[in-house]
Amino acid sequence: MKKPDVKNKPDAMKKIVILISGRGSNLGALLESTLPCEVAAVISNKADAGGLEIATAYGVATRVISHKDYADRAAFDTALAAIIDTFQPDFVVLAGFMRILTDDFVHHYAGRLVNIHPSLLPSFPGVNTHERALEEGVKIHGCTVHFVTPKLDHGPIIIQAAVPVLRHDTPQALAARVLQQEHRIFPQAIRWLCEGRVRMDASGRIAASCDELASASLISPQSA
Ligand code: NHR
Ligand code: GAR
Numbered sequence: 001m002k003k004p005d006v007k008n009k010p011d012a013m014k015k016i017v018i019l020i021s022g023r024g025s026n027l028g029a030l031l032e033s034t035l036p037c038e039v040a041a042v043i044s045n046k047a048d049a050g051g052l053e054i055a056t057a058y059g060v061a062t063r064v065i066s067h068k069d070y071a072d073r074a075a076f077d078t079a080l081a082a083i084i085d086t087f088q089p090d091f092v093v094l095a096g097f098m099r100i101l102t103d104d105f106v107h108h109y110a111g112r113l114v115n116i117h118p119s120l121l122p123s124f125p126g127v128n129t130h131e132r133a134l135e136e137g138v139k140i141h142g143c144t145v146h147f148v149t150p151k152l153d154h155g156p157i158i159i160q161a162a163v164p165v166l167r168h169d170t171p172q173a174l175a176a177r178v179l180q181q182e183h184r185i186f187p188q189a190i191r192w193l194c195e196g197r198v199r200m201d202a203s204g205r206i207a208a209s210c211d212e213l214a215s216a217s218l219i220s221p222q223s224a
Contacts (some may be wrong), residue, residue, distance in 0.1 A: 016037050019042075019044070020096050022096050024050050024051020029186055035191055036194045036195055039058075044065075045065060045099055114146065116185075119133065128171075145160075159188060161185045163181060164218065192210065197209050
């Protein structure tokens, strides 16, 4: 009888854990997409995060760990990592997670930790990105999925999407337009990661095999 060929055995399905703090629309977009991975758990640092109900509706395990129960960031991050590691994920995905993470935490998940950020990084790292984009008068804004490194919102970029800023935009209207794009690029990035098509190499750069679209452009405004 022929022995099974181990080399042809397909890679085990990747496992991810998703961290949230709020509404969870990006979490919903990930769960709605048919991703080539198992979502092992959703963890929130806020007990009232709407995303917890979305996770439960999809039959995904949830955990809550409040940063307020810990003396400092290091203690919170140690406890958070202990919960994450019970699920043994391949990747940890920040989907609207609002706590800055310590260097030790980031190093523990080096190359396995990604975030979606509501601006075209490196512009507008941090919070209140849409307000700041409007104040600066930029004509193109957007969102970024990147690997997380100790320097806040400066890790290697996996994918970005841009939207025009409109003349009478409000932070809310602009946020809604950006959010639609977040829901497109986030599942795409997680798919690439889980398929091994993109990774962070040893020197902290992106290694990828993706299709490029050299002729694409977004000019804003189109006319004056
Ligand atoms: N941690 C590290 N080390 N590096 C990054 O790139 C990180 C990170 C943790 C979170 C997400 C990020 C974003 O997409 C993220 C990237 C929270 C804050 C923040 O100021 C800033 C950036 C991000 C997330 N948080 C406040 C804090 O004191 C709390 C704000 C609040 O609770 O509303 O942690 O923008
Ligand atoms: C999203 O716009 C996400 O990019 C942003 O918070 C929102 C979460 O929405 N993240 C940050 O600002 C991180 N600092 P969601 O809970 O509906 O996905």
